[in-house]
Amino acid sequence: MVGLITAIIFVPLLGALAVCTWPQKNGRPIALMFNVISAACALGLWWKFDTAATELQFVERHEWIPAINAEYLVGVDGLSLLLVLLTSLIIPFAFLARPLPGGRGFYATMLVMQSALYGTFTAQNFVLWFLFYEMSLIPAFLLIKIWGGENRDRAATKFFLYTFFGSVGMLLSFLGIYFAKGTFDFTTLASLGKHGLLTGRLAWLAFAGIFVGLAVKVPLFPFHTWLPDAYQTAPTGVSMVLTGVLSKMGVYGFVRLLIPLFPNQIKIVGPWLLVLAVCSIVFAPLAAWAQRDLKRMVAYLSINHLGYCMLGLFAVAASPVVAAEIDMHAALSGVFMQIFNHGITAAALFYFVGLLEQRSGSRRSVDDFGGLMQRTPLLCGWMSVAMFSSLGLPGLNGFIGEFLIFKGSFAVAAAFTAIAVIGLLITAIVFARAMQSLFSGPLAESCSAFPDLLRKEKLVVVPVTLLMFVIGIAPQFMFNIFNTTVVQMSRLLS
């Protein structure tokens, strides 16, 4: 009997096989079909998920490599479920993006990546987790390298080497931990972490290895320079998945690994971590302001938004004073909300840039457009919703997460939070400027033949945007997913 999680992980792999053997050139219908199946499984997981249970759910445990204590161990808690749902949402969204590179290879590679993502978010044993973690890297590399735009070789190599370098450090650190404690099991390690897994210099080396690996993945300033190149070059759908889901692997790693395993180390370097988070929050949107390329602009804003996640996490985990319960809950809930919200909002922004790119014949500098509101009011209207969501307008999803993160981090790291607020301001400036140069003014000659949102595009845009409104207005259903996990984790931290 195959468990639900295993099914979720392997359905996309089967899909990849099916796409490869599919007689027709266009693999999209079959890929989407498999997406529907895995999404249905993910919904089933949500349906059966017990929101009050404190332990891992849907656990499947099989012996795998007994010699090194590596088990096939998967299970979900609230955070894992949230990310599984996010993945199930973003991948089909990415398949519907334009402009799309054709061919079966593209879809097969994407599906392999999807499978790896599910695995990463559900594996509860380091060896298995690391396998999936690396397994997502290679499809991402290929997707950029083969189907990317200008400078794709350079960007892909940089992306691969950078993240791979990080992974190597992480692997070595875990080997060190394994030799000391003899286990790869996340739950066991987390309970051991309170008293320190390692001692002396080794502990610091292991901490640094894991930290750098995850910081590259998120990315956290200053380990971010691979990101603008990669996001800019990758085809729209891939950029959507990179920012929507892949970047969350890093945040997830921080929550699942670094913070529970190294509570003491994190407290000691806490202020420095907060400095890095605040740098992400302030410098990334400043750089976004200076970009002309829309994709690069959105890419920089992604760094900023993930910076908020890092701020919330570091504030509660790394500050020398133990945060009050309400602040701990606020910060963690805010981070989890932000993970999901940034996933859909940033993906939507890339989707819209893709629509513009397709209409303009793959030009996407802010200078290439003007006065679009007169020609394509619907496109502009819906795109503005995504932009306002991204800048944290109340009533849309972005506000909830950001408000809670700031609420939680203000209590323990007031000065850092106060500086981070500048990030909110600059994000608003960046979008206000973008809207001004894209939507207003006289209609640019080159845009005079743009079609407005097509029917099939509306079918994609409307549900995603509605989700932003629903989360912004009545977010309780989202909180229900992870409230117990939040309480659980804040107990671990205090």
Next chain:
Amino acid sequence: MSSWIVTNLWLIPALPFAASLVILSLSNVRRKSAAALAVIGQLLALAFSILAFLPTLQTHGFRVVQNFNWFTFGEQTLRLGFILDPLAAAMLMMIALVGLCIFVFSVGYMAEDRNFVRFFAYLSFFSGAMLGLVIANSLVLLFIFWELVGLASYLLIGFWIERPSAAAAAKKAFVTTRIGDMGFFLGMLWLYNRSGTLLFYDGGNGCLESAGLAMLGASPAVAGFIALLIFCGAAGKSGQFPLHVWLPDAMEGPTPVSALIHAATMVAAGVFLVARVYPLFSLGAINGVTPSLTVVVWIGVTTALMAALIAVAQADIKRILAYSTVSQLGLMMVSLGVGGVAAGIMHLLAHGFFKALLFLGSGSVIHGCHGEHDIRKMGGLRRPMPVTFVTYAIGMMALSGVPFFFSGGWTKEEILHATAHWPRSHATYYLMLAGVVLTALYMTRQIIYVFFGNSRSASERVHESPRVMTTPLIVLAICAIFFSVLLTPAWPWLHTYLTGESAQFELVRLIQPMFFVSLVLVGAGIGFGIWMYRNAGAPERNRPAEIDPLEYAQPALFRFLANKMWIDELYNRTVVAFSWMAAHLSDWMDRYFWDGLVRGFGAIGQLFAIFTTSVDERGINAGVDETTAGARSLGRVMSTAHSGQIQTYLGVVAIGMLALLLLYAWLA
């Protein structure tokens, strides 16, 4: 019926919101439906506001709150709520009524616009958000509506989106107010952190009630900082110095928008906010003075005087009114700062009516003059536009504070009264008196330029506006006059309504010594204006017609004021330039410094690779090559034996066999 609305206050903002949603889904040609929906939504909101207003009359200090859970995070709950008290009810009435007048006016004013439908969707959206703002019983909920009115303002300033100037003004408004809002946001976080709740009133546990204030009162300095951070938001929205720069530019929006959002309601939200969280400002007050309130006073004074001065030298009919709005908002802030909360709110309400009237009047003038904004090109309009003229004059006198018959006169009097009794400084009182003179002066100047004298280039072939536009003018003019009934010191009904006391009728109080001071000052302002501008727009001695009399008399001063004291230029050279540089510096650092480091690491890796390659090639590989070469030559020698000829092999086998046999024989 009315108790039902008290527990369902959310309906009041929900109706315009719903109207807005439906209108947004209409096609661009359904003009009549759009206008009808918007007006009906607003009408219903007004009806419900009246219903909500009625119960507040019954008891003094009426206050009912309806709190509910928004969401639960972890084990904590964020609660929101709606409140009905005199402050909220009075604001509801003003906003719904002024809003309705402006909605009706817009039907005429925007009749020819291509995006008529979208206009009404935005307008209804604004109305919903504004109505929600005043009944919020939670700082978060207030902040949410606060941002939504900001969004509506952004959309409506940039409504004529094909104009680059409108888009730039919209962006400026959005960004400038957001600077203030970030302060507000931080203040909110801090308050939440200190008092553990953001509900204003919650059966004794709210942040404005004794328990919450006691928690804050432990450190009055912190309470003061929180209040000032919240005031940053108020200053941004209400156009207080130094964040006032967006408001005059916001006049790029259609005139009804300027009337509703940038004169009567949204810009007053800052004043309302300060009044709403007043207990935070006055916490630990000695004689009604706290450091935070003192800051409010001086910001207000600076704003009021600066804007009034600038207004004297503007030529755009709407910009004069915009600076006047900034100045009046400053006045309201002063009133709140010196402790006259009721007076400030009364002026806010009265100002809402007469300033909306003036803006709509200016809209009627602009409509009549075919889109001309420059008052120097108008003139003599009192004959072709009698209704506009009379109503405009009423608005002008209310704004100037002409006593007895006009609402503005009474409320201004109250504010001056409060200012005079401020223990901290008497300078504010005298500065406010100077503001009174200036206000009368610039309004006189404007009215002379527009309605008197001979008609000039833009005012030929002008006709009165249609009934749909003049009716709201008349309604607002009546409000501007009859509102005074509730304001006089003889029967200070509104004052007591807001403070929760009961009003006594005493005719004697109508005559007060300070009253004559302002009578003289207003007279002086108007008289000086008439004298100075008696021949405005016409040549006079050495002065050409197009030169302003003040410009002729004081060219340097006039230039300083006409250029808005060069504050925009100053900001552009400093704050804007600095941020833009910071943006490019960040980009540069990213491309060259941080990425340079990464590439440096890459280069080190490559160097190492080159080194190992050469070791491999010359050292290890060379040795291997030598060995293999030896092996190969040996093989070559050996391979000659493998000739492939059976005879040779058989011969060798025979020789071998022979040798073995011989060996065997020898050994045996």
